[in-house]
Amino acid sequence: xxxxxxxxxxxxxxxxxxxxxxxxxxxxxxxxxxxxxxxxxxxxxxxxxxxxxxxxxxxxxxxxxxxxxxxxxxxxxxxxxxxxxxxxxxxxxxxxxxxxxxxxxxxxxxxxxxxxxxxxxxxxxxxxxxxxxxxxxxxxxxxxxxxxxxxxxxxxxxxxxxxxxxxxxxxxxxxxxxxxxxxxxxxxxxxxxxxxxxxxxxxxxxxxxxxxxxxxxxxxxxxxxxxxxxxxxxxxxxxxxxxxxxxxxxxxxxxxxxxxxxxxxxxxxxxxxxxxxxxxxxxxxxxxxxxxxxxxxxxx
Amino acid sequence: xxxxxxxxxxxxxxxxxxxxxxxxxxxxxxxxxxxxxxxxxxxxxxxxxxxxxxxxxxxxxxxxxxxxxxxxxxxxxxxxxxxxxxxxxxxxxxxxxxxxxxxxxxxxxxxxxxxxxxxxxxxxxxxxxxxxxxxxxxxxxxxxxxxxxxxxxxxxxxxxxxxxxxxxxxxxxxxxxxxxxxxxxxxxxxxxxxxxxxxxxxxxxxxxxxxxxxxxxxxxxxxxxxxxxxxxxxxxxxxxxxxxxxxxxxxxxxxxxxxxxxxxxxxxxxxxxxxxxxxxxxxxxxx
Numbered sequence: 397x398x399x400x401x402x403x404x405x406x407x408x409x410x411x412x413x414x415x416x417x418x419x420x421x422x423x424x425x426x427x428x429x430x431x432x433x434x435x436x437x438x439x440x441x442x443x444x445x446x447x448x449x450x451x452x453x454x455x456x457x458x459x460x461x462x463x464x465x466x467x468x469x470x471x472x473x474x475x476x477x478x479x480x481x482x483x484x485x486x487x488x489x490x491x492x493x494x495x496x497x498x499x500x501x502x503x504x505x506x507x508x509x510x511x512x513x514x515x516x517x518x519x520x521x522x523x524x525x526x527x528x529x530x531x532x533x534x535x536x537x538x539x540x541x542x543x544x545x546x547x548x549x550x551x552x553x554x555x556x557x558x559x560x561x562x563x564x565x566x567x568x569x570x571x572x573x574x575x576x577x578x579x580x581x582x583x584x585x586x587x588x589x590x591x592x593x594x595x596x597x598x599x600x601x602x603x604x605x606x607x608x609x610x611x612x613x614x615x616x617x618x619x620x621x622x623x624x625x626x627x628x629x630x631x632x633x634x635x636x637x638x639x640x641x642x643x644x645x646x647x648x649x650x651x652x653x654x655x656x657x658x659x660x661x662x663x664x665x666x667x668x669x670x671x672x673x674x675x676x677x678x679x680x681x682x683x684x685x686x687x688x689x690x691x692x693x694x695x696x
Numbered sequence: 697x698x699x700x701x702x703x704x705x706x707x708x709x710x711x712x713x714x715x716x717x718x719x720x721x722x723x724x725x726x727x728x729x730x731x732x733x734x735x736x737x738x739x740x741x742x743x744x745x746x747x748x749x750x751x752x753x754x755x756x757x758x759x760x761x762x763x764x765x766x767x768x769x770x771x772x773x774x775x776x777x778x779x780x781x782x783x784x785x786x787x788x789x790x791x792x793x794x795x796x797x798x799x800x801x802x803x804x805x806x807x808x809x810x811x812x813x814x815x816x817x818x819x820x821x822x823x824x825x826x827x828x829x830x831x832x833x834x835x836x837x838x839x840x841x842x843x844x845x846x847x848x849x850x851x852x853x854x855x856x857x858x859x860x861x862x863x864x865x866x867x868x869x870x871x872x873x874x875x876x877x878x879x880x881x882x883x884x885x886x887x888x889x890x891x892x893x894x895x896x897x898x899x900x901x902x903x904x905x906x907x908x909x910x911x912x913x914x915x916x917x918x919x920x921x922x923x924x925x926x927x928x929x930x931x932x933x934x935x936x937x938x939x940x941x942x943x944x945x946x947x948x949x950x951x952x953x954x955x956x957x958x959x960x961x962x963x964x965x966x967x968x969x970x971x972x973x974x975x976x977x978x979x980x981x982x983x
Contacts, residue, residue, distance in 0.1 A: 405878045409803045412884040416803075417811070420796035420855050427852030428818050431826035431833060438828060445832070494717045506969060507725040512976070513965035515913035517931040518954050521938050526731055531947070533734050533751035568728070573976045580977055600713060629822055632915040636935055650824060657828050658920060667828055674825035681820040 435674070438667035445661050456668035466669065468644055469652040472559055476648060477627040480563045484623060485616070488571055492578035493604065505579075509572030516569070520636035523565035527551040555645035558638050562646055566633040570626075574619065581615040582608060614687065621684035625677050649673055739763070739951040746948050759948065766953035769946070773926065774933030775957060778912055781843055781929055785850035786907045790900060792851065793858035798892055800859065801866035802874070812863065818856035823916050831920055841924045849921060850911050858903055865899040866892065905968045906975030912961055930957045 439456055441449035460466050491508055495501035511519055526532045529548045539547035551561045585608055593603050631650035634640060640647040640655070649669065657666035738746060739762055740755040767775075799805075800812055830849065831840065839845030873895065877887040893900070918932045925936060934954060941950045965972060 405875070406804060408878070409884050410805060412888075413799050413803055413805055416795040416799040416888075419792045420815075420859065421811075423792065423848070423852040424815065424818060424855050426833070427830065427849055428821060428826060428856070429814075431829035432821050434829040435825055490717075491721070494721055498714065498717060498721070500718075504721045504725055507728060509969070509973065510962070510965060511728065512972075513909065513961040514958050515931040515934070515961075516915045517934045517938075518958050521934070521954060522731055522735060524938075525951075526734065531747055531751065533731075536751055576973050576977050600710070625822075629824060632931075635915075635919070636938070653824055654827075654920070658831070663828055663832075670824050670828065674822050677822045677825075678820050 488574035516632035581612040762952035789851040789854040797862035
């Protein structure tokens with residue numbers, strides 16, 4: 397219909413189609429699609445970057461299920477996802493609700509979001525140094541609280557606490573975004589519902605439990621998957637704070653893949669790890685989009 | 697909004713829970729601000745003070761020279777590398793995305809929907825999935841370790857999200873101005889530059905802020921694609937200096953460098969908080 401009415405203009409415009417689309421398509425194809433596809437090719441090869449790749453079928457994949465370091469890294473990634481999620485979500489929902497209802501909410505919101513302006517390196521080093529028992533301030537805080545045992549603890553030097561501290565630092569850095577997600581979810585809850593509940597004598601917790609939470613649950617599920625996608629690719633904080641140590645206690649799939657590829661030059665094997673990681677991520681993304689679309693007119 | 701609920705229920709439990717929330721939020725924010733203040737104070741100490749005094753002691757004699765030392769220790773170079781990479785890739789990336797979005801939003805053609813889906817797929821692909829072949833590709837065409845190579849990669853990685861959001865924005869733009877330009881005999885390119893781009897400005901500015909923040913702070917690609925220190929961008933350069941500090945013990949200079957390189961994005965954040973907030977809610981959703 398439209399094409400008939402503006403036929404001449406459209407024909408004129410259509411001549412611009414190729415020049416307008418080409419730069420984006422070429423760059424996107426060469427830098428994103430082509431490498432994405434060749435990772436599949438590389439994953440069935442034995443290759444160190446020089447000479448000809450040797451086809452070895454699925455050997456890289458059978459190797460990765462028997463690689464103890466990778467299994468440990470997968471376990472650490474799981475820890476990162478689960479522990480990080482249990483800290484992130486309750487905190488982000490609380491921040492969203494509290495900054496919406498309290499006076500000075502805007503100021504809190506600004507301060508909670510501000511760390512996102514720092515680079516991963518800066519945020520990671522900030523907490524790495526803060527937790528250093530020789531010159532960091534965290535030890536002094538514990539000493540001031542009378543917890544002498546904790547004041548000299550090597551937080552990042554001990555396998556038992558290192559990963560937890562890294563998770564804390566990365567949650568601190570990104571939590572503002574999650575707070576914003578929940579603020580926009582809560583804003584979609586019709587205020588009449590909440591007011592009606594309050595009139596019926598519900599307290600703040602009951603309103604949240606029976607009105608707000610059920611209505612933001614769809615969105616929360618999508619966000620949980622989004623967190624799993626993000627956290628399963630954890631990388632920057634670990635490289636900057638511990639580089640996988642001590643004794644592999646903070647090695648995750650991302651850092652292991654990076655080291656296999658760019659330190660050990662096991663391109664084929666690293667590509668196989670990348671394929672598995674990518675498949676997990678893409679599957680989760682597709683699921684989250686399904687859920688997201690089912691949600692009542694949620695807009696992205 | 698808080699007024700209407702408090703007048704209805706002025707119960708003491710409500711006041712208490714508000715107080716608890718205030719205290720909890722204040723404590724959290726104080727922790728963040730305190731950590732940053734510690735950074736700031738340390739950056740003005742001497743290395744001896746840094747190790748001997750309490751972390752909360754004020755610098756006896758503020759060492760502003762630390763900032764100059766930091767700048768000269770390589771951070772000046774990293775800063776200009778980041779500036780170069782960010783400015784070029786954000787502007788070119790936005791222009792290329794604008795062109796593609798215009799074609800997808802305003803030129804009816806077969807396969808337009810399929811192309812859009814192709815771009816959206818790019819938003820799902822994790823960086824790790826393309827990292828190794830990308831490294832080898834840049835090595836083979838001689839762009840590995842060069843800033844221009846990183847610029848090309850950064851332009852490309854911004855395209856999917858930019859196209860997705862710009863196309864959506866353009867679809868909902870009124871058609872009248874564009875048609876008037878054509879009726880007046882303007883060429884399609886002319887119409888694009890003088891009608892479409894100005895009309896898209898609200899979205900372009902939001903994306904420019906978001907892209908700038910993302911690229912200035914980008915870590916994984918810069919780490920892999922810039923193996924030589926003279927081409928380091930700020931995030932990678934700082935990491936290098938942090939590793940060096942373990943041996944050189946130039947800690948206070950490192951702290952000064954960390955503060956110094958954070959200033960541009962902190963200022964941008966303070967100015968454009970709302971836009972960044974909106975952009976992040978979109979950008980984060982891409983997954």
